[in-house]
Structures are given as C-alpha cells and as structure tokens.
Amino acid sequence: MNMKTLVAALCLFSLPFTASATSTLVDSTQEAQRIQGAHNVQRESGFKQTEQSIRAQRDALIKQRVQLQTETDQLSQTFSKNENNLATLEEQLRLETGSLGELFGVVRQAAKDLSQELETSVTVVDRAKYAPVVDQIVDAKALPSMVQLNGLWLGMVEQIEASAQLASVSVPFINADGHQANINAYRLGSMGLIGEQGYLAWNGDRIVAKPYLKQPANGPVLSGLASISQVGIMSVVVDPSRGMMLEQLANAPELKDRLEHGGVVGKVILGLLVIGAIITLFRGSKLFIIRQQIKAQLKRPNEPGNNPLGRILKVYSLGVNKKEQPRSVEALELRLLEAIVDEQQEIEKGLSMLKLLAALAPMLGLLGTVTGMIETFQVITQFGNGDPKVMAGGISTALVTTVLGLISAMPLLLAHNILSTQADAVRNILEKQGISLVAEQAEKVGSAA
Numbered sequence: 033m034n035m036k037t038l039v040a041a042l043c044l045f046s047l048p049f050t051a052s053a054t055s056t057l058v059d060s061t062q063e064a065q066r067i068q069g070a071h072n073v074q075r076e077s078g079f080k081q082t083e084q085s086i087r088a089q090r091d092a093l094i095k096q097r098v099q100l101q102t103e104t105d106q107l108s109q110t111f112s113k114n115e116n117n118l119a120t121l122e123e124q125l126r127l128e129t130g131s132l133g134e135l136f137g138v139v140r141q142a143a144k145d146l147s148q149e150l151e152t153s154v155t156v157v158d159r160a161k162y163a164p165v166v167d168q169i170v171d172a173k174a175l176p177s178m179v180q181l182n183g184l185w186l187g188m189v190e191q192i193e194a195s196a197q198l199a200s201v202s203v204p205f206i207n208a209d210g211h212q213a214n215i216n217a218y219r220l221g222s223m224g225l226i227g228e229q230g231y232l233a234w235n236g237d238r239i240v241a242k243p244y245l246k247q248p249a250n251g252p253v254l255s256g257l258a259s260i261s262q263v264g265i266m267s268v269v270v271d272p273s274r275g276m277m278l279e280q281l282a283n284a285p286e287l288k289d290r291l292e293h294g295g296v297v298g299k300v301i302l303g304l305l306v307i308g309a310i311i312t313l314f315r316g317s318k319l320f321i322i323r324q325q326i327k328a329q330l331k332r333p334n335e336p337g338n339n340p341l342g343r344i345l346k347v348y349s350l351g352v353n354k355k356e357q358p359r360s361v362e363a364l365e366l367r368l369l370e371a372i373v374d375e376q377q378e379i380e381k382g383l384s385m386l387k388l389l390a391a392l393a394p395m396l397g398l399l400g401t402v403t404g405m406i407e408t409f410q411v412i413t414q415f416g417n418g419d420p421k422v423m424a425g426g427i428s429t430a431l432v433t434t435v436l437g438l439i440s441a442m443p444l445l446l447a448h449n450i451l452s453t454q455a456d457a458v459r460n461i462l463e464k465q466g467i468s469l470v471a472e473q474a475e476k477v478g479s480a481a
Contacts, residue, residue: 136175143169143184149191151236152274153222157201159194162187195222204240205232212240218257223270224278228254231271231278246281291436293428297400298436301393305440308389312447315382319454322379326461340375340462347371348469368466375462379455383448390444397437404430 143166150156150163165183169176176184198220205215205227218226225232230247252268271277291298325339336345347367408427 139176139181139184140169140172142188146184146187146191152234153191153236154219154225154234154274155191155194155222156236156239157203157217157219157225157234158199159190159197162190191222197221201225203232203234206240206242208243216254217241218254220268220270223272223274226252226254226257226268231275233275233279244278244281246278248278248281290432294400294432294436295403295429297396297403297433298429301396301400301433301436301440304389304393304396305444308386308440308444308447311382311386311389312444312451315386315451316447316454319379319451319458322458323454326458340379340458341465343375344368344371344462344466344469365466365470368469372459372462372466376455376459379458380452383451383455386444386448386451390441390448393440393444394437397434397440400433400437401430404428404433 147163147166147170150160150166156163162183165180166187169180169184172180198218201217201219202214203217203225204212205217206212215227217232220226225234225241227241227243229243230251230253231244232241233244234241248269248271250269257268291302294301322340325337326341329337329339329341329345333345336342336349348364404427407429
C-alpha cells in the first residue's frame with residue numbers, strides 16, 4: 033500500500049510541470065505558424081507583381097509586333113511600287129536613248145583601245161594630257177558627257193601628232209644595278225626611246241625605262257642622234273613593232289650559243305677542225321718553202337743545196353763522179369728513184385691525216401644527229417609533243433652537229449686538195465729533173481762507147 037501511495041503522490045506532484053511544458057510548445061507552434069503565414073503572404077504578393085510585369089512586357093511586345101508588321105506591309109507596298117516605277121523608267125530610258133546606247137558602246141571601245149595604246153606607247157612620256165579623261169570614259173557607267181567626248185577626240189589627235197614627232201624627253205630610268213634616276217632620252221615618235229645605251233624598253237605599268245639586253249648592230253645612241261639632228265638628215269635603225277623585235281633580239285642565239293647546242297660531239301668536230309687547220313698551215317707553209325727552194329735550186333743546178341732537188345742532184349753527182357767505178361745508167365736511175373720516193377714521202381706527210389679528218393667530220397655530225405633525235409624521242413615519250421620547247425634541245429643538237437660536220441669537212445677537203453696539188457707539182461718537178469739526169473747520163477755513156 034505504501035508503494036501505490038508513493039506512485040500516486042509522484043504523479044500528482046509532476047502534473048503541474050507537464051501542463052506548463054505543453055502550454056509552452058503550443059505557443060511556439062502558433063508563433064511559427066504566424067511567421068510562416070506572413071512569409072507566404074509576402075511571397076504571394078511578389079508573385080502577383082511578377083505576373084503583372086510579365087503581362088505588361090507581353091503586351092508591349094505584341095504591340096511592337098503589330099507595329100512592325102504594319103511597317104513591313106507598308107515597305108512591301110513601297111518596294112512593289114518603286115519596282116514598277118523603275119521598270120517604267122528603264123523602258124522610258126531605253127526608248128529615249130535609242131541608238132545612244134550603241135554609240136556609248138562604240139565610244140567605250142574606242143576609249144579602251146586608246147587606253148591600251150597609252151599603257152604601252154612611249155608617247156606617254158611627254159604627251160599624255162588627256163589620259164585621265166580616257167580612263168573616266170572607260171570606267172563610266174552612264175553616257176559620256178560632251179566634255180569627255182571632246183577629251184577623247186583630243187587624246188586621239190594628241191597621240192597621232194606625237195607619233196610623228198622627234199623630241200628630246202626626260203624619263204625615269206633603271207640601270208643594270210637597279211638604281212633609278214631621270215635621264216635624257218630621244219623619242220622617235222611612237223617607235224621607241226633612245227638613250228646613251230641605245231634603245232630603251234618602256235614599262236607603261238611602272239612608268240620607267242630600262243635597257244634592252246641586246247642592242248641591234250649599228251643601233252642609234254643619244255649622242256649620235258644629237259649630231260645627226262644638227263645636220264638635218266637622220267637615218268637610224270628602228271623597230272616598227274615598238275620593242276617586240278628588240279626583245280626577241282636578246283633570244284637570238286649567238287655563235288657561242290649555237291656551238292654549245294652541239295654538245296660533246298660538236299666539240300669533238302671542232303677539235304678535228306682545229307687539228308686539220310694546224311696541219312694545213314704547217315704543211316702549206318712547208319710546201320711553199322720547198323717550192324721556193326726548188327725554184328732557187330733550178331737556177332743553180334751545179335750547186336746542190338739542202339732541199340729536195342738539191343739532195344737528188346747530190347745523188348746524181350755521187351753516182352757520176354765516183355772515182356772507183358761510175359754507176360751504170362740503170363743503177364743511177366734506181367738511186368734517183370729511191371731519192372725521189374724518199375722526198376715524196378716527206379712532201380706528202382700529213383695529207384692522209386687531212387683526208388681522214390675530212391671523212392670523220394660528217395660521220396661525227398651524223399652521230400650527233402642520231403644522238404639528238406634519240407634524245408628528242410625520249411623527251412616526247414616522257415612529256416608528249418604538245419610543247420615544242422621541250423623538244424628544242426635534242427633537235428638543236430641534231431641539227432648543229434650536222435652543220436658542224438659539214439662545215440668542218442668542206443675546208444678540210446679543200447685544204448687536202450690544195451696541198452695535194454702542190455705536193456704533186458713538187459713531185460712532178462723532182463721526177464722530171466730525175467729523168468733529165470738519167471737521160472743526160474745515158475747520153476754520156478752512149479757517146480763514150
């Protein structure tokens with residue numbers, strides 16, 4: 033009983049504390065709900081303001097769209113109207129201009145031709161007053177004015193007059209070192225410019241002159257023209273193509289270039305020609321000296337000298353004046369024949385070599401021709417025959433070696449013929465003198481018997 037009483041007492045004692053805690057919790061919960069309600073009210077107010085702002089923006093955009101659509105419709109109508117008006121005006125312009133359109137085309141074509149002439153002609157150095165007017169007509173999109181038409185006519189007249197004038201001018205010039213300076217030159221109408229170096233190449237794009245790589249033979253120079261113009265009579269070499277022929281003159285191969293095209297075979301042929309020339313000069317001079325010695329010896333038959341005829345006379349003297357036993361006519365004839373044969377070999381020395389060189393030269397030329405044609409066919413096989421420049425090397429070798437072979441063979445043959453004739457003349461003199469000596473000895477033997 034005591035335990036039950038104690039528990040009941042404790043419960044009664046804790047009851048006021050429990051009621052106080054419950055009251056505190058309820059108050060806290062109510063305060064939290066009140067704060068949450070105020071926060072929710074604030075959020076709902078913000079949502080409403082945002083909704084109003086978005087609706088206002090939407091209304092403004094809708095209004096702007098309607099306005100833009102209205103402007104677009106108006107611009108479309110204006111564009112259609114302007115397009116119709118433009119078509120009407122173009123048709124009206126076509127009807128009003130009539131043949132003026134064709135005239136404008138002719139004028140523009142004439143202006144283009146004159147403009148191209150001004151770009152390349154040397155007359156622009158001092159006669160290009162109406163060049164800007166011509167350029168305006170070329171670039172114009174409308175009908176030219178009377179001022180422009182008059183300028184075009186005057187420009188044509190100016191160029192016609194300038195083509196017949198010989199005038200001293202000052203032109204910008206670029207020398208071989210790349211330095212530019214103004215120099216004095218002489219303009220031969222529209223044919224060309226002449227400076228101290230000769231003809232000058234005019235560059236219309238850069239408005240500058242430069243020397244040609246190669247000048248024509250007896251070409252004019254500025255100092256020479258000044259002296260000729262003072263006399264009043266002028267005769268100079270001109271290029272009627274206005275520089276094209278002078279430019280091609282630099283591409284014309286010289287003798288050295290042609291010889292280089294012959295290649296190794298051409299050099300061998302030239303070597304044979306040089307060897308033949310040396311042999312010809314040496315043997316020709318030798319035969320000339322021998323002939324002079326023989327002529328002198330014929331005047332002094334009793335005084336044998338150191339020459340072919342003198343040595344034959346010595347053989348005769350030894351055979352006739354031998355103290356032990358004079359030689360017979362047959363023995364003397366054989367000794368003289370032996371001496372003549374020895375002298376003949378000395379006289380004709382080198383002639384066989386000339387004949388051989390004359391025969392080898394055209395054969396080597398034919399060899400070079402075949403080699404060049406083989407090279408040409410190889411090039412055709414690799415690159416085709418569309419570009420003649422690709423085949424030019426082999427064809428040049430083929431033709432040049434043939435020409436070199438013929439050129440070398442002809443003088444060698446001529447030299448061989450001349451030297452052979454001289455050698456035969458000397459041999460005939462020796463044989464004639466030998467026969468004469470044998471006949472003389474035979475007469476002596478016959479008279480003695």
